[in-house]
Amino acid sequence: MVKAPLPKPIRKLLIIVTITLLLVLLASFWSAGAQKPIVKMATTTSVYDSGLFDIIVPVFERKYNLRVMVIPVGSGQALEIAKRGEADILLVHSRDQEIDFIKEGFGVHRIGLMYNDFIIVGPPDDPAGIRGLERAEEAFRKIAESRSKFLSRADMSGTHFMELSIWRSIGVTPNPGPGSWYIEAKRGMGSLLRLADWIGAYTIVDRATWISYKAQLDKLTVLVECDPPLYNPYSLILVNPKKIPFVNYEGALTLAVFLISRSGQSLIESFKKNDEPLFKPLAWEINLAREMGYLSQAEELNWYLSQGILVETGQRDFPQENFIWEVLNITALSLQVSLTSVAISSAMGIPAGALLGLKRFSRKKTLSRLVEVTIKSSINTLMGLPPVVAGLIVFLLFNRSGPLGFLGLLYTPAAMIVTQVMLITPIIIGVTMYAITEVEEAVRERALSLGATEGQAAWMVIKEARGGIITAIIAGFGAAISEVGGIMIAGGNIRWYTRTLTTAIITEVELGNFEMALLLGVILLGIAFTINLTLTIMQSRSGKSRLRV
């Protein structure tokens, strides 16, 4: 009956279509989450970045009815999240911490799986004169004595612990104060190498990372290598099901046996970059393993092999390992997470903002002026909540030993959505509140004067503020699609599962794939542009702020 500029039936249809789409998106998560069983393996960034598991995981998944989720973190963090029940199996390289982990009862059946070695790299002019030295300790002493620049990971990673143990053995305590030769970079291996290359500093690096990166570096060269104390063995540890009952022990064991098996070990051996192997198999090298500190390597090997023949379930569907397919997958997940977050935040934030903006609610006697001011200031503060803090809160709430751990949501898209909802709901509340307040007085009074009830007048105010409410949604979407710190922590940046455009960009930058990072950035901008364009058209249809009197 009403002939508005944009016919109402079309508007209603649009709304219905949008809601249906969002529901379908939401449903697709739960079904994706239901594709169990999943084995979660926490591993160090150095192994992860090498790409070893991009080769091994598909082979394994094709054979067994299991899905492997590889969570890339530092060794220290890997042990920490395992204690909280977020990993079923660990592949780490930090001996002392591993021993503690097992002593505390969190881990069982530690076995040496593979190894490579650490090498000392530095500028070709070699100001400390360490080229060709056999002993790493001697090289470190010369670096310290000549006060040549040295870059430390300083991030509690396996590499960092190895570096510290060498300083300890020569009795040097490097002081990272301002102007010191000893620089704490506090960053991943890849970007640390680039930094060392740039400023001409020494550093210590595992061979796998070195081989992956050296093509991108200008000057940095290998100066010291093949010193036995520099061997870098990677341990496989099962998380103890007696200590943490909800781990997928069966799945972890299956994966471990596969990795230890002859076929698993030969996959490791044949993994090469630039024709150089990155890791050497260790599981069956009993003597070498013993030298590297795996005193019960033989017993553990026998134990693993005695765990029965693995049930191979044959081929099952898995996303194709295909570049375009992966980019599409990442893009779709970004959209799913951001749009779902915006939908949920709008559903909560718009009514809340309207309620706070409408005088008839905020001026109620029950809500004193002080309470009102407090609520509004809190919202304004939360609008600036750092994403990393939101991610941390979600991590602490949802990890297996946290209060909401029983939901098992950490490192799932749902956890990413919870994080983003925390971040953008205050934005949507705040902007809606402002939009309502701007038109409230005049519109409410006019509606009352025309015979509206208070409820009808409030509805008119919301209708008149719709341009501002769309602005709120745009602001929320913009924050969601570009957010990275929060979903990185809550989602874990797991390939094929919780990797979004923003976290993928971080990974690609870390790996030095700047072209790929840029491509993902362009896709991100394209999506943001398309959605903002749609919203802006809707906004211009709904007109500008009407209060131009």
Place this chain on the structure above:
Amino acid sequence: MCAHVEMRGVSKEFYGKVALDNVDLSVQYGDFFALVGPNGAGKTTLLRIIDLLEKPSSGEVWLDGERIDYSRRDLHVFRRKIGFVPQRPILFNASVFDNIAYGLKFRGLSSHEIKERIKRTLDLVQLSGFERRNALKLSGGEMQRVSLAQALVTEPRLLLLDEPTSNLDPKSASIIEKVLLDINTHGMVTVIMASHDLQQVKNLAKRIAILNRGRIVKIGSPNEILVSPIDELAEYMRLENVFSGFSRVTEYGTSVIEVSEELKIEAAFIKTGPIRIHVPPESITLLTEKVPTSARNFFEGEIFEISDQGNIIKVRVRVRGGGEFTAKITRKSLEEMKLNIGKRIFISFKASSVKII
């Protein structure tokens, strides 16, 4: 028989500033009641109190013989019997049709009834065919007519208007005046209108109240009010540049008012006989030299007073023949023209800016 609207000792303060001061007022059914007075006299506040948008600080408001107790129910029931047209239209961001329909939708009318009533109302305010236009994209005069239609469509028994024709194009103004006269005479709708257009008040109102500084200083029929001594009226209205004289029609279709032997003012209306006129100070231009101009009135004089009113400067000029004019100019003009007391100056204004009072 009781009054339609009655106020007893109504006062209203805003943050300690008195807007209305002990007002007693009684408006009968079918009356056309005009409130005149300078800006800030309290006209708008008075209308908003009658529309129950403001609650008086003290005093009583009676509508239809009932005392308003400001319960939510009371406010709602009585507001639905009143139509209010604010000074500046507050329209919704929707079509003209929707804007007018809201008042009826609030009352739960059937869509058929809504359509019928809107058609009739749009005919009345001469906006037929505007149904689908966005109300916020209309001209000022059209918007004001939509605003009037919003009120009329609910068929109120009492219509309140706050300066409904100020700053409007003549066509819209005359349509609105015609509608008001029509609904008051034939529809028996009580009208209370604030205005500072004395000509309009004279043509429409049955009773007039002069409001000044929150008080009703005079109340009566147009004849009683508008024949009071000129200085008294000017004082109440804070009018400046008020002159009386004898008006004669010229061959060009204008009139010339002879204020004194030397001061003759030309006006754009057609009127013969004794008359009182007013030239708004904003419409007077000051010139330092004699230049050709299309303005029909051009006089030479001397500045005898300059008073500072913030950004606006009031300059008073005595012209030959004894007339005193007040002009309002900006501070920038004052500085650029290097005006000072005693300076010789020319004033000019258009015949169309001369108003009858």
